[in-house]
Amino acid sequence: MCGIVGYIGEKQCTDVILSGLTKLEYRGYDSAGLAAFKDKAIETRKFKGRLQILDENIKHHPIESTMGIGHTRWATHGAPSDVNSHPHTNEDHSIVVVHNGIIENYLELRERLSKNGYKFTSQTDTEVVAHLLDELYRGDIIDAVRQMLSIVKGSYAFAVVCKNEPDKIIGVRKDSPLIVGLGKGENFLASDIPAILPYTREVYLMQDDEIVVCTRDGVTVYDKDGSEKPIEIFHVTWNAIDAEKGGYEHFMLKEIHEQPEGIRKTLHYMPEDKDEVILGDVKITKEDLQRYNKVYIVACGTAYHAGLIGKYLIEKYARMSVEVDIASEFRYRNPIVDEQTLLIAISQSGETADTLAAMRLAKNNGARVMAITNVIGSSVDREAQDVLYTLAGPEIAVASTKAYVTQLVSLYAVSLHFGLLKGTLTKDEYIALRRELYHLPGYVQRIIDLDKKIQNIAKEHKDKEDMYFIGRGLDSYVCMEGSLKLKEISYIHSEAAAAGELKHGPIALIEEGTLVIALCTQDFLFEKMLSNIQEVRARGAYVVAFSKRSNEAITKEADETFFIDDMPDDITPIPTVVYLQLLAYHFATERGCDVDKPRNLAKSVTVE
Ligand code: M6R
Numbered sequence: 001m002c003g004i005v006g007y008i009g010e011k012q013c014t015d016v017i018l019s020g021l022t023k024l025e026y027r028g029y030d031s032a033g034l035a036a037f038k039d040k041a042i043e044t045r046k047f048k049g050r051l052q053i054l055d056e057n058i059k060h061h062p063i064e065s066t067m068g069i070g071h072t073r074w075a076t077h078g079a080p081s082d083v084n085s086h087p088h089t090n091e092d093h094s095i096v097v098v099h100n101g102i103i104e105n106y107l108e109l110r111e112r113l114s115k116n117g118y119k120f121t122s123q124t125d126t127e128v129v130a131h132l133l134d135e136l137y138r139g140d141i142i143d144a145v146r147q148m149l150s151i152v153k154g155s156y157a158f159a160v161v162c163k164n165e166p167d168k169i170i171g172v173r174k175d176s177p178l179i180v181g182l183g184k185g186e187n188f189l190a191s192d193i194p195a196i197l198p199y200t201r202e203v204y205l206m207q208d209d210e211i212v213v214c215t216r217d218g219v220t221v222y223d224k225d226g227s228e229k230p231i232e233i234f235h236v237t238w239n240a241i242d243a244e245k246g247g248y249e250h251f252m253l254k255e256i257h258e259q260p261e262g263i264r265k266t267l268h269y270m271p272e273d274k275d276e277v278i279l280g281d282v283k284i285t286k287e288d289l290q291r292y293n294k295v296y297i298v299a300c301g302t303a304y305h306a307g308l309i310g311k312y313l314i315e316k317y318a319r320m321s322v323e324v325d326i327a328s329e330f331r332y333r334n335p336i337v338d339e340q341t342l343l344i345a346i347s348q349s350g351e352t353a354d355t356l357a358a359m360r361l362a363k364n365n366g367a368r369v370m371a372i373t374n375v376i377g378s379s380v381d382r383e384a385q386d387v388l389y390t391l392a393g394p395e396i397a398v399a400s401t402k403a404y405v406t407q408l409v410s411l412y413a414v415s416l417h418f419g420l421l422k423g424t425l426t427k428d429e430y431i432a433l434r435r436e437l438y439h440l441p442g443y444v445q446r447i448i449d450l451d452k453k454i455q456n457i458a459k460e461h462k463d464k465e466d467m468y469f470i471g472r473g474l475d476s477y478v479c480m481e482g483s484l485k486l487k488e489i490s491y492i493h494s495e496a497a498a499a500g501e502l503k504h505g506p507i508a509l510i511e512e513g514t515l516v517i518a519l520c521t522q523d524f525l526f527e528k529m530l531s532n533i534q535e536v537r538a539r540g541a542y543v544v545a546f547s548k549r550s551n552e553a554i555t556k557e558a559d560e561t562f563f564i565d566d567m568p569d570d571i572t573p574i575p576t577v578v579y580l581q582l583l584a585y586h587f588a589t590e591r592g593c594d595v596d597k598p599r600n601l602a603k604s605v606t607v608e
Pocket of ligand 1: 399
């Protein structure tokens with residue numbers, strides 16, 4: 001949610017800021033703005049709408065400047081508009097702020113500052129901070145920022161510049177990501193690493209409550225009491241190209257195509273030359289597992305859908321009782337958590353506010369917290385006791401694809417590891433399953449190669465306003481993911497139903513021409529799915545079915561069928577979901593939707 005870029009050095013700052021914001025636009029695209037030092041003043045430009053509008057403006061009216069801050073916004077307080085766009089300033093424009101997050105006590109602060117004569121121009125919570133800094137400023141902006149931190153409540157990352165101190169950019173964070181890029185004669189601030197990768201690979205990952213001061217010559221980090229802290233540099237090994245579109249029309253399509261590779265990399269947790277699972281930083285022992293009487297998996301959105309499959313796998317292979325919770329529900333429902341609880345948090349970004357809150361709740365009650373995340377150095381990574389990285393590489397598209405499949409591979413690894421440790425899975429069983437898992441990259445590639453066929457379905461049905469996904473067992477969870485993917489990028493209303501539930505209500509929605517996607521990959525439930533298909537077709541539904549190649553009987557029952565290779569039931573979610581990702585993608589493009597930047601959404605949800 002919202003992207004921040006700050007630059008101080010010798011380059012034209014608007015070039016660096018705009019190129020950085022392009023990489024961060026996935027975080028929000030309601031408006032964009034920047035502030036740059038020019039002739040001892042700070043010039044601010046900001047516009048509602050996509051970054052391109054700001055970009056065009058700067059092209060036609062350049063600002064000669066080597067230091068500035070920029071922002072791309074996902075609106076929380078106040079509708080998207082020029083005036084609500086960041087940066088925000090105090091009245092004489094001498095203090096300028098960009099912000100990601102939410103100031104929870106902004107109304108109270110706004111009231112007090114208004115009483116003291118401050119005039120507000122926007123509806124945002126951020127403007128409060130600009131005026132508050134003005135009130136606190138006594139000639140030292142670092143000191144004003146430090147005082148401000150003890151007054152504002154909420155989650156935030158800020159970049160602040162001050163006209164009277166034109167040699168520094170200040171960054172602070174609490175529960176919202178902010179990183180520092182270290183260069184030679186230049187330094188950077190950003191919400192995420194891709195923004196600064198063209199310039200440097202040396203990064204400092206800021207901690208909560210730290211204040212960072214970037215000048216041309218260096219970076220200093222202070223804790224909230226003002227003591228200087230050592231800087232631990234993190235060297236980024238992945239390539240800037242990994243976060244570029246690389247010739248694909250959309251990031252989402254590129255990321256779908258990267259899935260065989262992501263799966264291959266994540267499978268390394270189950271090396272072929274060893275008869276054990278090696279989970280790197282996960283230090284959970286056999287004795288620990290014997291102690292836990294409850295496992296929770298908490299996550300949001302797509303990661304939650306991965307968690308549902310994780311529950312199935314851990315219960316089956318490790319015989320541990322698992323509850324899966326939506327993080328925003330878990331944190332407010334007073335769950336039973338203690339020292340005998342293991343909580344597994346799943347998050348692509350590692351910055352999702354609700355998932356982090358759920359982790360903290362569990363930790364505060366004595367639970368062991370393990371995380372599965374795609375982002376090294378993210379808040380989830382830092383706060384968990386044990387971490388397993390999904391090796392998907394940077395995921396940029398708002399619609400999560402490669403992160404989901406690598407979360408699933410990680411959950412296979414975790415469940416099989418726990419099973420081996422507990423003795424509920426034999427080595428031979430493990431080796432047989434691992435052998436099957438290693439076929440997954442090939443299975444997935446074969447589906448990607450059928451892309452054109454999937455596109456035809458979308459072409460034919462693109463005007464549908466409703467779609468239903470039905471399945472049983474593991475397929476029912478994949479249906480949930482397929483339905484989410486479709487609605488978030490194509491805006492087609494869709495629902496996922498466990499097929500056995502149809503008769504209990506959802507079948508009332510089926511009428512002549514309703515499009516139903518039926519997943520039938522679970523052999524032991526196949527006959528039951530055939531009955532469900534007959535039931536919806538009898539009511540006029542047009543059924544597109546997905547099944548294993550050997551279950552050919554399906555072709556007689558469905559209007560159209562797509563096949564996956566024959567494989568054990570437990571691993572079908574990975575290839576099957578790839579069909580549904582492509583389906584969602586093509587529906588969205590056929591309907592002219594902006595696939596990578598769907599309306600109202602942002603990639604990482606760092607506010608509640
Ligand atoms: O970064 P996280 O995995 O914690 O994000 C969780 C959800 O916000 C995310 O999966 C969201 O549902 C995606 N847009 C789905 O495609």
